[in-house]
Amino acid sequence: MSRSQENMRLTDYFLPVLKEVPKEAEIVSHRLMLRAGMVRQQAAGLYAWLPLGYKVLRKIQAIIEEEQARAGAVEMLMPTLQSADLWRESGRYDDYGKEMLRITDRHDRDLLFGPTNEEMITDIFRSFVHSYKQLPLNLYHIQWKFRDEIRPRFGTMRSREFLMKDAYSFDLDKDRAEEAYRRMFVAYLRTYYRMGLTAIPMQAETGPIGGDLSHEFIVLADTGESGVFCHRDLLDKPIPPRDTDYKGDLSPIVKDWTSLYAATEDMIDMERFEREVPEDKRIAARGIEVGQIFYFGTKYSKVMGASVMGPDGKEAFVHSGSYGIGLTRLVPAIIEACHDDDGIVWPVSVAPFEVALLNLKVSDAQCSSVCEDLYAGLQKAGLDVLYDDRQDGAGAKFASADLIGIPYQLVVGPRGAKAGEVEIKNRKSGERTTLPLDRAIQTLKDWIEPERRDRI
């Protein structure tokens, strides 16, 4: 599993930071994403991902892929456009409503821009899988979806076009399908934790996708769109470790996480909440939904004829679930959870760069030569570094490094360069450490590597 290493000199990069906030931006994550030059709105609910934002998106994607693989899901890629016929089979072509973008091609064939992929994956499954021996199977892809929201808002939090990971599990019966559900449940806990988020699974409505077992994963944030109620201890529950045996029984973990009451406002049973959660443990807050998992049984396999031969020689419709994570929503969700007055404060694991090397005086030969050596050394040490080699003054460099939220700033000024000293600033704590030049790289390495959360 390789990390994306894309070191960069700022003078070669494309980072259009804004001093002023475009007036359309309402919530803090949207404002910061625009100011940090991460995205640009191209139309209502449609965003171009600029290099810095795209880099974060790819780091998020890499974490999701690692954890999906760990849980046994297999990655593939399905097209964005789908045939209407497939959706007529499931009956959803008429049910889905105006949220689904319908398209006609030159031959007058009805197409749609996929809002989700249950039909297509079921079609693929039924074409190739005919035996229980090929189960369990969990296929997923990370692909752009389109839902023609009545009112897109909050930047990429609720955009019309959005990038989503959607996984689909196939099992012989309900018990095995619930095992698949638990594998995704555990994978999700790990996925969000690795991104520096505290996400709480909550009972959820199953919505238009249908089914009878579902959890939403919610990150607490004041700007969240849904009201949530839960037990405080859920915030500190231990995350299942990387060596969790996904082939083993995961129900103790799921039971532990679901034993404490947690529900969104749509599902809340106030009486039960007050009965089960002691007053000092009650949290009533707002949250952002960053994922949802469903078990929906044979809902699609029946109507679309996806069945396998069982060990008993009988043909059975497969039991399925679907498991979504909105990547383009996760980016603002992380920012909502991780920012201060000066800008974004990225967790190391999703930061576009791990270190910002700030050359405070490019015109000073010694200062620049020290920076060049550090830049080469940091790359060699496997750190993801952005070198601010612009001609600007120190203040501008501090301000933009703070704004774009790089976790560590390695600050090199002419005075320090002469004395053989550099300074490291921790973006989150604001703490500054002055240390000898020759210890800078190793120190950063020692601080950063554990924070990547890729060994937990």
Next chain:
RNA sequence: CGGAGUAUAGCGCAGUCUGGUAGCGUACCAUGUUCGGAACGUGGGGGUCGCAGGUUCGAAUCCUGCUACUCCGACCA
């Protein structure tokens, strides 16, 4: 989809009421002095004033229509 707004330089805004050569800040280019928290001086470039019609000698400004975007509500990964 109901309600409310906005549209003038990349971004933030003034100018519109009361029609008369389109402005400010910032960003950008050149240049000099600066250089540890978004430096300063001097000079410079950039706008069919959202679009289409109309009124008028003359429209950013008045009138009509359209479009786009934003906010509040109902809906949602």
